[in-house]
Amino acid sequence: MTILSSVTARRASAVGLALVACLTATPAAFATPAAFAAEPTPGAGLDRYYQQRLDWGSCVLGPDDTTGRDLEKAGAQCANVTVPLDYADPRGRTITVAMSRLRATDTRRRVGPLLINFGGPGGTALGEPPATRKAMKEVGARYDIIGMDPRFVGRSTPLDCHWPVGHSVFSAGLGRAGFDRQVALHKDLAAKCRATNASVLPHVTTRNTARDMDVIRGALGERKLSYLGYSYGSYLGTVYTQMFPGRHDRVVLDGAPDPRRYTPRLMRGVERENEQALAGWADWAAKRHATYGLGRTRDHVLATVGRVVEASARGLTLGTGPDVFRVDDTQVPTLIFGGISEDTDSARAAVAEHLSVMVRAAQGQPTRLATEFKEYLKAVLTGEESPTGSVQTAILCGDVAAPRDPERYWRDIERSRAAHPLFGPLTNNIGPCAFWDRPREEPTQVGQDAPALIVSATGDPRTPHTGAVALRGLLPGSRLITLKGANQHGVYGYYGSTCVDEQVNAYLATGELPADDRTCVKQTG
Template structure:
């Protein structure tokens, strides 16, 4: 989600950091804008008149493809330009029930097919989150697709209110709302106050648009993009939350999707404001596997010579952070972490079992272990960036957008006591992760969703990719989605504690199955099982 590309690293972080963003209703100036026009016959034909009164003009837009660069400091834009990617803004209605009302823009990128003689069509990308951008992803995905890549127009987009797509800003003071309840009632009460404050801040600054930030509206935007591109059907690659979005699209727009890959897949019932609830065993197994890895490298990290010893060190860190916040680093880069924040670092670190990420987590915990022992610590530049993003509001747009999407999709319980009872019931069995997975969040204080969530009532021939040890979207959840879509096929990677596989993990078997499907359009005859390489 071997090394994560920049796009999927951000998606992985977004899966934990519920971010917020300030609304700018005008199009981003440096990005080309799509113009509604009656002359775009092919897109109009594919849009049809079944979209509803007033929507045809959106499907008939002719995108004006231009540079993705938004200024001299725009590294992403410059990287895209070097790769030959072009960008445009597509106009969509804020409220699809009122297509003549307020509009917003969705930023889209395109890496055109170079093998035009054998062109298959367009493939749309989503990196998950929710709240993860994908505008920058086409070059990485073309590389992952190998021989199939040049046969597609590869389309990235930032979902509504994310990244460059009329971004939302709730002015949050922290970079994540995915936090633990802590070791006692006082910590939980601080969480209740924090999460309510985050929800209130978002409502105060963005109330007019919050009802329209939802997966169903993003799926509608995707279909407008399909029409604007002039495609009768569009292929799709989604990771993590992007698998839920892809599933919703298949249900809302049957007959308009072609080859569909869902990697790190969530069953619709498992997508809710407490995304990790029920995944405690998978997270514990992933942490235990990391602890065994770290124990074999005690000479480097000093966390313990056995799995049990490393886990005992983790326990001591959490207990110490509950007695009082741990101070790490030195001024001006000093941070304080308490028992609501340390578990978030752990959950973020164990969603990837590659050597690079395991090393990163071990280095972080070595710092925390020294702080817990009252010893001075030094922060690496990388750890400084992680803590600044988590503990300050410097990069809080993505987490708030994520909250807005989840809270706009499904309601959460309102009563804080219900969360506390749930936490206490699971604390003994899951002392580290239960207080995080069962904790209260902003959705407890959000307005109710405008629409009912999508249910799966139509089959869809998708390729589902899953790791048996995935601690985010559990293997149980991926199998449940597979059962809901009888025509789908499941590619299983055994032995990996990893969220997000295709094109990122370096497993030739998984990548080969996906690329074969994307090239031929034929699902494997039977479910397939791949095996992780030995560490």
């Protein structure tokens, strides 16, 4: 979905969507109008990929492989599909893409394969077919549900920039000194990635992942591919419909951005939605002051947040013993930002617990870290999740170029800071893409219709509802299901909206979109 939210993995990849720009000319290998033209049919060296035989077998890699065991228990099998690193050179280097398959049990009414993607970018979906089938209820038995680790993700051919942090989305902090530290950090992150992966990085793109998806369709022996994508995954699904028209069946896009605004700086402009989500959380926390001690009113809780951020400029020490983390004003806003992409009680409780620890640290008291918070800090602040952050950044930087002048970012930060003091310096901050090599291809433009079902919450803090409305306008044959009153990123099958779930499942069962756009209301109580 986006950094710091897969129920941990979903939660930890969402910030990556945070990341307008000058584009280089399309190289000769893609000199046709790639923004609109469909990909060619298999041939010109690609036949061997489309016609390969998949070797299905156990998903279990070892005694500690809980994902593999869960897949095996559900009856799924796994395989690797071989794809070219560079589709312009199909006889050159190859890589593998890992996938799982939970086969249809209602074979008489089988629809076909449904490929799923949980966003990030850079998120894994190989382990998700059992949960997806459960969310689909009765209609799930009619699909072969395909989980894919996109190129360079998870069990696919790996990419690791050996970064000292788990991702690259931080705040510029409270002043110029914090921003200057960020410039140095992101310049170093880009250099580390280039030093170890220079030959690979140009091919870590959304368009190449879409090409891999079509190879999977061919290797499965299927004429069409259905698709369920969340967050960045909905952008990937949109790209697939444009590159491979006629090869997709039923398409669900949940938490969809406006594809025209998809850049490494995608989070610019979402300050209001995140402030709304933070205020909703503050109301929730105020009602539980006896538990968390953060304030008895929304304003008191928000003032507590402000005091913690101010104190972090001097540094906060979190934890004791071997697991101690030192955080500052460039990192604390990220920790808060990462926790408010969902408005469920469990997500809000986690934010309250984390903030109460930071309050004690700001007061100079020793703190103990719950296991969940400790793992969260490790994922964000250490190199433990370097592969995830590496792929996430490489895709964003490889898709669209970012401005290169640090002063442009600083001006944007300062303009945003007055109105949005907490989130403006984060959403406008510089990132590694400012120091990345230019993309090889132009980004995909939406130039043809695709009858997709789009799902969006009005208070989505990561991909604002305006993006889903815009995508609906670009795809006139599509339909939009709007969930009102939720500050939630990703709805279908996970949020508990019966209204949304039933309409999505009806579409997956019949292939017929609603007659018009629909509105659901957040369930309370």
